[in-house]
Amino acid sequence: MLTLDGISYRYAGARRASLRDVSLELRDGEVLGLVGASEAGKTTLCLVASGLAPRAIGGQTVGRVLIDGTDVAAEPMHALAARVGIAFQSPTTQLSGVAATVYEEVAFGPTNLGLPRDEVIDRTARAIETLRITSLAARDPSRLSGGQMQLVAIAGLLAVGPPHFVLDEPTAQLDPAGTRLVADAVARLAADGASILIAEQKTDLLSGLCSRIVALDAGSVALSGDAAEVLADPRLRALGVAEPAVVRLARLARAAGIEPGRLTAEVSA
Amino acid sequence: MVDIAVEDLVHVYAQGSIRALDGVSFAIGSGQRIALIGQNGSGKTTLVRHLNGLLRPTSGRVLIDGADAAQQTVASLARRVGLVFQDPDRQIFAGSVRGEVEFGPRNLGFSGADLRATVDGALDAVGLADDARTNPYDLGGSRRKLLALASVLAMRTPVLVLDEPTTGQDLRGVERVRSVVDAAAAEGRTVIAVSHDMRFVAEGFDRVIVMRAGRLILDGTPSSVFAEASWIELRSTYVDPPPAAAIGARLGLGATPTDESLISALAAQ
Numbered sequence: 389m390l391t392l393d394g395i396s397y398r399y400a401g402a403r404r405a406s407l408r409d410v411s412l413e414l415r416d417g418e419v420l421g422l423v424g425a426s427e428a429g430k431t432t433l434c435l436v437a438s439g440l441a442p443r444a445i446g447g448q449t450v451g452r453v454l455i456d457g458t459d460v461a462a463e464p465m466h467a468l469a470a471r472v473g474i475a476f477q478s479p480t481t482q483l484s485g486v487a488a489t490v491y492e493e494v495a496f497g498p499t500n501l502g503l504p505r506d507e508v509i510d511r512t513a514r515a516i517e518t519l520r521i522t523s524l525a526a527r528d529p530s531r532l533s534g535g536q537m538q539l540v541a542i543a544g545l546l547a548v549g550p551p552h553f554v555l556d557e558p559t560a561q562l563d564p565a566g567t568r569l570v571a572d573a574v575a576r577l578a579a580d581g582a583s584i585l586i587a588e589q590k591t592d593l594l595s596g597l598c599s600r601i602v603a604l605d606a607g608s609v610a611l612s613g614d615a616a617e618v619l620a621d622p623r624l625r626a627l628g629v630a631e632p633a634v635v636r637l638a639r640l641a642r643a644a645g646i647e648p649g650r651l652t653a654e655v656s657a
Numbered sequence: 658m659v660d661i662a663v664e665d666l667v668h669v670y671a672q673g674s675i676r677a678l679d680g681v682s683f684a685i686g687s688g689q690r691i692a693l694i695g696q697n698g699s700g701k702t703t704l705v706r707h708l709n710g711l712l713r714p715t716s717g718r719v720l721i722d723g724a725d726a727a728q729q730t731v732a733s734l735a736r737r738v739g740l741v742f743q744d745p746d747r748q749i750f751a752g753s754v755r756g757e758v759e760f761g762p763r764n765l766g767f768s769g770a771d772l773r774a775t776v777d778g779a780l781d782a783v784g785l786a787d788d789a790r791t792n793p794y795d796l797g798g799s800r801r802k803l804l805a806l807a808s809v810l811a812m813r814t815p816v817l818v819l820d821e822p823t824t825g826q827d828l829r830g831v832e833r834v835r836s837v838v839d840a841a842a843a844e845g846r847t848v849i850a851v852s853h854d855m856r857f858v859a860e861g862f863d864r865v866i867v868m869r870a871g872r873l874i875l876d877g878t879p880s881s882v883f884a885e886a887s888w889i890e891l892r893s894t895y896v897d898p899p900p901a902a903a904i905g906a907r908l909g910l911g912a913t914p915t916d917e918s919l920i921s922a923l924a925a926q
Contacts, residue, residue, distance in 0.1 A: 402795075425827045426799035477798055477825065478744055531670060534743050534821065535697025535853075560824040561743065563696045563853050565895035589827060592900075630828045633856075633900035637916060644920050651904060651923065 390414040390437060390472065390552045390583055394451035397436050402447075406432040408607045409451070414552070414583045419574060421594040421615060422587040424604035425628025430587040431477060433604065434556040437585055438474035439463065455552060470501055472552040473545045477560065482541035483529050490532070490540050491516070491525040497548035508547075515546040518573050534561040542570060546577075553577065553584045559593060571597055591632045595619050603627055659722050659737050659815040659847065661685040661708065666717035668703050668871075677703040679871035680717070687815065688845045690838055692858040695868035696895040701851040702743065704868070705818045708849070709738035721816075736765055739814035743821045743851075745798075745805035754780070754796070754804055755789040761812040779811035782837050799825045803833060810837065817841050819850040823857050835861045855899040859883055859914040869894035879914040 435441035439460035487493035603611035638648035751757035867875035905913030913919040
């Protein structure tokens with residue numbers, strides 16, 4: 389379980405807090421969706437939940453982040469990396485920059501955990517297989533397309549295999565096939581007992597993946613609850629969050645005086 | 658205004674033997690809004706980098722207004738073709754938002770009132786007018802991306818190339834990008850955008866070019882490219898038609914690539 393308990397956070401040098409009194413619980417085996425307009429605090433929350441803020445980037449925090457009951461502030465950074473893995477929004481930030489091939493890039497994390505060689509090889513192979521990037525294994529990571537790089541970054545995270553994952557818009561640059569691979573991997577991780585916090589603009593993706601959703605507005609929790617309920621909440625658009633297609637089309641149909649039943653049945657089919 | 662012709666373009670990156678572009682040909686007249694879609698790694702970004710001379714053809718030609726781009730300097734191409742990168746951090750370097758936007762037009766010879774006007778216009782178009790003195794790195798990722806767009810807009814190039822302009826943008830950000838594209842096209846500028854956001858593509862572009870493995874496989878209006886007859890080709894490059902097109906086809910309403918066309922087809926029944 390990953391818990392944020394009354395978290396407020398202000399970046400170093402910032403005038404105002406980017407997160408205000410945010411509390412949430414991420415249970416084992418659960419996928420929790422995080423939505424909100426740009427600069428509502430999604431990325432900041434990802435950095436705080438993973439323990440990188442304030443420890444790696446400075447700033448001031450009020451409140452506590454607990455990972456399986458341990459305060460992250462008390463955990464050495466290298467130990468933290470094995471307990472909670474973060475995928476940054478931009479894969480170029482994520483990649484090590486020292487690996488000559490995709491294979492080495494994916495193996496970088498488990499190698500640095502000091503795992504036995506066989507274990508590293510095994511984890512690397514499985515992560516590469518899960519994201520179907522076998523054909524890229526010998527390529528130079530810095531020469532990949534943006535979407536391919538994003539898959540490699542996520543494979544690297546899978547190979548580390550922490551019990552908790554924080555994913556900041558992991559599918560932003562992916563085509564539908566890549567998006568499905570990531571969604572399938574997330575669902576499988578959750579089924580195996582991992583907990584996953586996923587920030588996304590693609591609410592269509594979240595509706596099939598999450599049990600609960602938290603919507604942020606100006607650093608505070610604005611909506612929180614059952615995924616289907618939050619995604620159908622009419623306040624979502626006012627928060628600057630795009631509705632899932634099914635919700636949007638039903639709304640447009642109703643506005644045009646058309647009974648949306650037939651249409652929504654087709655979307656969910 | 659500028660016409661673009663791409664003739665049998667082939668590109669092989671130095672390190673691999675993969676043909677990132679494998680014989681691509683098309684022509685674009687001025688004032689068109691063209692979307693470039695296809696799976697990750699299909700060659701979209703490689704193709705657009707040829708349009709402003711960042712990459713040079715392995716074989717084939719890119720003609721800008723009839724002149725071979727390979728014979729021209731990047732500086733001279735920069736006057737005519739403005740490219741906004743997928744990752745804004747690859748192009749942002751100035752200490753203030755205004756300084757960042759001024760850099761391009763200043764290098765093209767803008768000064769005094771002309772420089773002020775083009776910078777103000779671009780900042781206004783992306784909604785950053787109130788942040789002129791902000792440090793770019795104090796902006797969130799989505800506004801940094803809008804800043805990168807503004808800095809290219811301000812150069813007033815007749816051709817505007819946008820690589821994944823809506824990734825990481827929320828509801829309002831996507832609307833911003835759409836209005837920038839529309840305004841540029843209304844002024845007679847050509848807009849070419851690479852995107853995975855099919856709703857954005859279907860609603861905001863006149864022509865859609867679909868790529869697979871370095872080749873062009875479909876080229877037409879959103880209605881024709883997203884019509885059911887094209888789905889096999891679309892799916893071969895991992896593109897899903899927009900939700901409205903999928904529903905319209907299932908309900909037997911014909912080609913309804915946009916929300917609006919779907920709702921009016923339903924209303925007309």
